[in-house]
Amino acid sequence: MNSQNGLKLPLSRLEKVQSWGMNREVLGYVYRPSTVAGLQEVIATARNAGRSVGIRGGGCSYGDASLNSENVVLDITRMNRILAWDPATGIIEIEPGVTLQRLWQYVIGDGWWPPVVSGTMFVTMGGAVGMNYHGKNNYKMGPVGEHVLEFDLLLADGTVINCSREHRPDIFFAAIGGFGMLGCFTRIVMKMKRVYSGLLEVDAFATRSFAEIARVFEERMADDDYLVGWIDCMAGSQNSGRGLVHAARYLRADEDPNAPQTLQVAYQGLPETMFGLIPKSIMWRFLKPFSNDPGMRLINWARFLLGSTLGNYKTVRQSHAAFAFLLDYVPNWKLVYRPGGLIQYQSFIPAEHAAACFDEQMAICRKFRVYPWLGVFKRHRTDNFLMTHAVDGYSLALDFPVRKRYESRLNQAVEEMNRVVLESGGRFYFAKDSTLTRQDALTYLGSDAVLKFQRLKAELDPNNLWQTDLSRRLFGDWDINTPHPRPLQEAR
Ligand SMILES: Cc1cc2nc3c(=O)[nH]c(=O)nc-3n(C[C@H](O)[C@H](O)[C@H](O)COP(=O)(O)OP(=O)(O)OC[C@H]3O[C@@H](n4cnc5c(N)ncnc54)[C@H](O)[C@@H]3O)c2cc1C
CATH class of the missing domain: 3.30.43 (Uridine Diphospho-n-acetylenolpyruvylglucosamine Reductase; domain 2)
Known part of the structure; x- marks a missing residue:
């Protein structure tokens, strides 16, 4: 217009x-x-x-x-007010601009935690519900929309309607994950998750292939509250899919005698320095010399080596915030991707095809010589939202640097990966997407x-x-x- x-x-x-x-x-x-x-x-x-x-x-x-x-x-x-909070029931009423950071900091002292959190706390809850984001516990807790009780939606004609599972459920299940196309959330009511400690018990261990990591996730899903895998995407074909798993579970009331302290916001805070020395605000500058394929290959290799030796089969207690928001540890880490920036390619594949599909994606990357610097593996389940990205299976999120000199190779690789994903009955996620075509989107969403x-x-x-x-x-x-x-x- x-x-x-x-x-x-x-x-x-x-x-x-x-x-x-x-x-x-x-x-x-x-x-x-x-x-x-x-x-x-x-x-x-x-x-x-x-x-x-x-x-x-x-x-x-x-x-x-x-x-x-x-x-x-x-x-x-700027629409960031907390409108009501009931620490007895864990029900909170917020404006959409409230960030995830503000939300968890507001409720944790009363023994509650957002049931679904993303890898960064800097999202707003309006944006989170607009995309129906998921966490490392998607296989257990579903996406954030499953914890929304009701919302107010500002429509294009200026009226505001209230929606819930009982009232206009058609809009409820479409506007959640509806990427801002049906209206603007102006008020969201959600239920938090009860926690008895500010700590999680986290197991870390190495796996050697996509098939192995998927098998381990299947075995642990019933007992673990969170599961996430880091994949070394720069390993060669012999080591395709090797990575590290972090599996976490909530503590029971009797497992943390210091719960009143660990549930304080101050206890949750991410450390201000890395390795006790480097202010985290400038940490990304130390990564900058490695911001090329050989440098990132070295970092990925070292991470796997450490994780599969010194760190293998280690169990530690970690705060909710430190476990959930690992990526926020290094503020502005994305600046290492300058000047071209990055795209994230996240595909969601039914369990029976996941390992083979991700192996094929890695082979395509090697064929076109475009290497993701970071790969993250998660378990998902299906849900009832109209524009859902979830499947009963796995996702792999790949961060590709964008550079002029290999833009066309990256485009070709993505095109080929899209074909493989669609042939496997897979799906995509608008929050991460930069490259889908209309036909791709129509195919995975279904007419x-x-x-x-x-x-x-x-x-x-x-x-x-x-x-x-x-x-x-x-x-x-x-x-x-x-x-x-x-x-x-x-x-x-
Ligand atoms: C480092 C990092 C890690 C991440 N980890 C995860 C993860 O683990 N899991 C996951 O699912 N996602 C993850 N994401 C993606 C992120 O959760 C989503 O993109 C989320 O939607 C961002 O929220 P936002 O407030 O920034 O929204 P924006 O990006 O600003 O907007 C997202 C969408 O919501 C719509 N929208 C925003 N506000 C409203 C509103 N009030 N009413 C209606 N529609 C609205 C927008 O139009 C847009 O379509 C990650 C992103 C980053 C940068």
Whole structure:
């Protein structure tokens, strides 16, 4: 939509907005309202100017999910109040801009912890529910949406509706994971998980292949509360899939005599220095000399060597925050991926095909000489959300550096990996995606789900107000039986 159709938006609102992976930067008209009335005003302004509105939380999606080039970016981070908290039941009512960091810090002292957390605490809960994020306990606790009791959703016409499993369940199961396409959460009610200690008991050990790590996960799923694998993606074909497992379980009330202390926020804090010496704020600079394939090969090799020898079969007690937010230990670690940034490629594969599919992905990487610097392996289960990314199986998340000189090889590798994933009955995840095509997305979601989603979109947002760069890339002119969603200008 261009401004000839309406009022011009003030240039003072134009800001650079970046994807978390730093591989895409666009200009958008950024508004940061702090109340529902403020949100409604932004919608009216956008409509008058003939612009679409893309909702943005913490901006932690790796790709273009919270970008809206040359249109309105509705930044909800100032809507960050905790509205009600009941330490007896663990039910909390929050505005969508409350970060995961604020949430866990608010509830832990009362013996509660968010039931599902992502690898970083800098996400907002609106963004978390918008993507229906999962944690290292997805096989046990499902995605965050399973712990949402109700929410208020601001619709494109400015009205606010309340949704739950009982009231408008169709919207409830579509807006959770609906990547901001049906409306903006303005209030979320969730249930926390009771914990009796601020510590987890964590086992660490090495595995030698995708088949082995999958077998170990199957054996441990019933007893462990969290399971995560780190994969050395730079190991050669002989060692494909080797890695380290971290398995954690909650402590019972009688297992931590210091629970009143360990449940304090101060006890949970990540250390300010690494190795007791280097301020963590500058740690990424020490990694910078290794930010190339040989350097990362060395780091991956050393990590596996240490983990499979000194660290093998070690059991330690670790705080919830230290276990959950390992990636936040080194602030700005993503800067080692500059100048080109990174993309994350996460695919979700049914259990019976997972090991073979991930081995094939590694072979494709070697064939095209594009090497992920980081690989993370998780167990998942299916859920009832319309646009779900989960399967009864495994995911592998691969961080690829983006460099001009091998961009075309990376594209070819991703294209081939997509084919393998789709042939294996796999799925993808909008929060991580930068590369899917419309056809890929349609294939994994299935036309039934897409059609249902489009019908809801047509009902709730007939003029296609809510858009992002991702939605235009993947939904722009999807046309199964109905013409929605369609570009805003066509709707007027
Ligand atoms: C280091 C790192 C580790 C991560 N680890 C995990 C992980 O373990 N598991 C996992 O599942 N994900 C993980 N993620 C991805 C992350 O959890 C999701 O991208 C999450 O959606 C980010 O939240 P955000 O507040 O930054 O949202 P944004 O990225 O800003 O937005 C995400 C989506 O939600 C929509 N949205 C935002 N706010 C609202 C709202 N109020 N109402 C409606 N829609 C809204 C946006 O339009 C967008 O489509 C990780 C990301 C990073 C950077």
